[in-house]
Amino acid sequence: MAPGSKKKKKGVKGSPVDKLTDDILTDIISRVPYKSSRCCKCVSTRWRDLFSHPDHRKKMPQSIAGFFYEDYNEDRFPKTARYFINVPEKGYHLIDPSLSFLPKCESLDIMDCCNGLLLCRCWKETDPKTVDYVVCNPATKKWVVVPATEWSSKVNVTRLGFDSAVSAHFHVFEFIHQEVWGLDESELSYYGGRIEAVATYSSKAGVWTHKMVKKYNDFAIPAHSKGVFFNGIMHLAAYDDMVVTFDVKGKVLRIIETPSPPYCYEFPINDVFLSQGQLHFTCSTDSESSDIISQESSESDSSNLLVWFLEDYSSEKWTLKHTISHLQLFRNIHLGYPEYNVIPFHPEHNMIFIVCGDENTLMSYQMDCRKRRFLRRLGWDGHEYLSVTKKNPFIPYVPLFMESLADGPRKPI
Numbered sequence: 088m089a090p091g092s093k094k095k096k097k098g099v100k101g102s103p104v105d106k107l108t109d110d111i112l113t114d115i116i117s118r119v120p121y122k123s124s125r126c127c128k129c130v131s132t133r134w135r136d137l138f139s140h141p142d143h144r145k146k147m148p149q150s151i152a153g154f155f156y157e158d159y160n161e162d163r164f165p166k167t168a169r170y171f172i173n174v175p176e177k178g179y180h181l182i183d184p185s186l187s188f189l190p191k192c193e194s195l196d197i198m199d200c201c202n203g204l205l206l207c208r209c210w211k212e213t214d215p216k217t218v219d220y221v222v223c224n225p226a227t228k229k230w231v232v233v234p235a236t237e238w239s240s241k242v243n244v245t246r247l248g249f250d251s252a253v254s255a256h257f258h259v260f261e262f263i264h265q266e267v268w269g270l271d272e273s274e275l276s277y278y279g280g281r282i283e284a285v286a287t288y289s290s291k292a293g294v295w296t297h298k299m300v301k302k303y304n305d306f307a308i309p310a311h312s313k314g315v316f317f318n319g320i321m322h323l324a325a326y327d328d329m330v331v332t333f334d335v336k337g338k339v340l341r342i343i344e345t346p347s348p349p350y351c352y353e354f355p356i357n358d359v360f361l362s363q364g365q366l367h368f369t370c371s372t373d374s375e376s377s378d379i380i381s382q383e384s385s386e387s388d389s390s391n392l393l394v395w396f397l398e399d400y401s402s403e404k405w406t407l408k409h410t411i412s413h414l415q416l417f418r419n420i421h422l423g424y425p426e427y428n429v430i431p432f433h434p435e436h437n438m439i440f441i442v443c444g445d446e447n448t449l450m451s452y453q454m455d456c457r458k459r460r461f462l463r464r465l466g467w468d469g470h471e472y473l474s475v476t477k478k479n480p481f482i483p484y485v486p487l488f489m490e491s492l493a494d495g496p497r498k499p500i
Contacts, residue, residue, distance in 0.1 A: 151434060155184060155197050155205075155482040156465065158447075169197070171484075172449065172463070182484065188228040189221055198478070199247040201316050203487020204257060206247035208239070216240065222247065222257055222290070226486040233259055236286050236295055241267045243478065246314030248321050248335060251489055254291075258335045260321055261286040262308055263297075280307035280326075285337035298337035306331050306342065311479040313431070315361045322366065324359045330368070343403045346395050348372050362432035366397040368405065369429045369439070371413075392416060392429075394439070394454065409437075409454045416452065416459065417443060431483040442481060 153173040159166055171184040186195065192209035198220075199206040207221045218240045223230035238261060239245070248258040265275055268283040286297040300306075306325040315322040320340060321333045328347040332340045345357075345368050360367045373390045394409040417425060427443035437454040440462075447465035452458070 149203075149486045149488070151431070151483055151485050153182070153484055154430065154440075155182075155200070155484060157197070157480040158465070167194075172465075182225050186223065186225065189223060189230055195221075196478075197482050198245045199314055200482045200484055201247040201249045201257075201314070202251060203485055203489075204247060204249050205482075205484075206245065206259060208245065210240075220245070220259060220288075222259070224487055225484070226488050231290070233288055233290075234295075236261060236297075238263045238267050238286065243310040244308050244312065244323070246316075246321060246323070248314075248316035248319075250316065250319070251487060253319070256289065256291040258290070258316075258321075259288040260314070260333065260337065262323075264307065276305060278305040278307060281305055282308060285333060285339075287335060287337040289335065296336060298339075300339060304339050304342065311358070311428075313358050313360065313479060315359055315366065317361055317366065322359055324357060324368070330359050330366075341403075343397070346370065346393070346405050346407070348393065358429065360429075360432040362434055362437075366400075367408070367432055368395045368397070369393065370395075390414075411452070411454075411457065415457070416441075428479075428481075430479075430481040434485065440483075 151174055153171055156170045156172055158168055158170075160168075169184045171182040173181060186205075186207070189195070189207070189209075191212055193212050193215045194210045196208045197205055198208050203224060203226065205223050205225060207223065209219050209221050211217050211219065218235050220233035220235060220239065221230050222233055242261050242263055244262040246260045246262075248260065249256075262282050263284045263286060265281045265283040270283065282300050284297050284299050286295055288295045306327070306329060308323050308325050308331070312324045319335060321335075322330050323333075324345070325331050325342075328345045330343040330345055332343065334340055345359075348370070357370045358368070360369070370393050371390065372393065390413045391410050392413065393407065395405045396408045398404050398406040417427075425444040427441055430440045430442060432439050439452050439454070441450050441452060442448065442465070443450070449462040449465055451460045451462060453460075
């Protein structure tokens with residue numbers, strides 16, 4: 088370059104993301120998982136301010152806020168009562184458990200919750216023997232009616248599939264066992280409670296369809312089994328150590344065998360959960376634990392709670408993630424070894440929530456540091472729900488502040 092000449096400065100181009108409006112950027116971030124969205128706060132001052140601005144904060148991915156909880160007492164009216172229990176230190180406003188924004192009905196059961204939407208079964212005021220489903224968003228008070236099938240008032244297991252990052256539409260699954268399907272007694276399988284057909288509803292199509300379960304696929308699903316809608320597939324724990332998976336049309340995709348250590352108890356802690364993008368499974372063993380447990384735990388001389396995760400989905404390989412003795416888990420909370428139920432996993436942390444004992448004590452347990460935390464005693468009412476024949480009375484709830492269900496029909500029940 089000649090003496091005295093000036094070096095030409097290169098123009099600096101801004102990032103294409105900088106050209107996005109705050110509303111568009113917020114909409115993009117709202118569709119990523121909660122844990123990933125927390126990292127977005129560190130990208131720039133502008134991104135950090137998006138999370139703190141009241142107009143945008145509620146649209147961002149949320150963590151678990153608490154649980155809807157139902158209990159039952161024959162000596163009061165109404166016999167069934169519903170509550171909302173906040174997870175401590177989350178700062179969410181208490182949710183109205185009555186869901187008073189919904190149209191009036193004779194009675195209402197919360198059947199499932201999936202990514203911020205509730206699936207409710209509503210018994211009509213005009214005819215208490217007939218039902219409709221309602222899918223609603225408690226955070227925005229939006230709701231739509233899903234017409235019932237001829238089996239809706241009789242099925243024990245109905246689940247909801249929804250993923251706002253993929254679509255604004257949802258799917259409802261009805262699992263119809265052979266007795267409800269109406270088979271002649273001579274046609275009934277020896278497999279009690281066998282699922283004979285799966286009916287599915289798509290909010291996009293607005294119609295129900297059903298798939299018959301092939302005869303060689305024998306399985307029954309407990310009423311308490313929690314549905315996990317993951318990667319567009321519904322997963323449900325079934326009897327006899329298996330997780331059954333279904334596509335959104337009700338077709339059985341595969342049956343995944345679950346871990347079955349010797350002396351594994353059958354009461355309703357054996358279930359499948361979703362946490363940190365992986366399927367998890369819990370089960371309990373008595374004091375005569377197997378060698379594989381002994382290798383993982385120094386407390387092998389006592390009964391244990393075991394936590395597994397599905398390390399490889401394609402090969403169906405489960406890996407033991409955590410073991411804790413019941414003695415350590417319930418020390419100073421309950422004398423002896425109580426009946427208990429793992430409600431959910433925390434969606435983003437190695438934490439589980441447990442209800443145990445006659446007084447339904449709610450507690451959390453951090454697996455990484457083996458730290459327990461007593462939350463509250465829920466009381467004697469509803470203790471009978473700790474049973475495979477009753478639906479799970481504890482429904483975990485993660486708020487969804489995005490506008491959804493906008494295209495659905497809002498017709499009277």
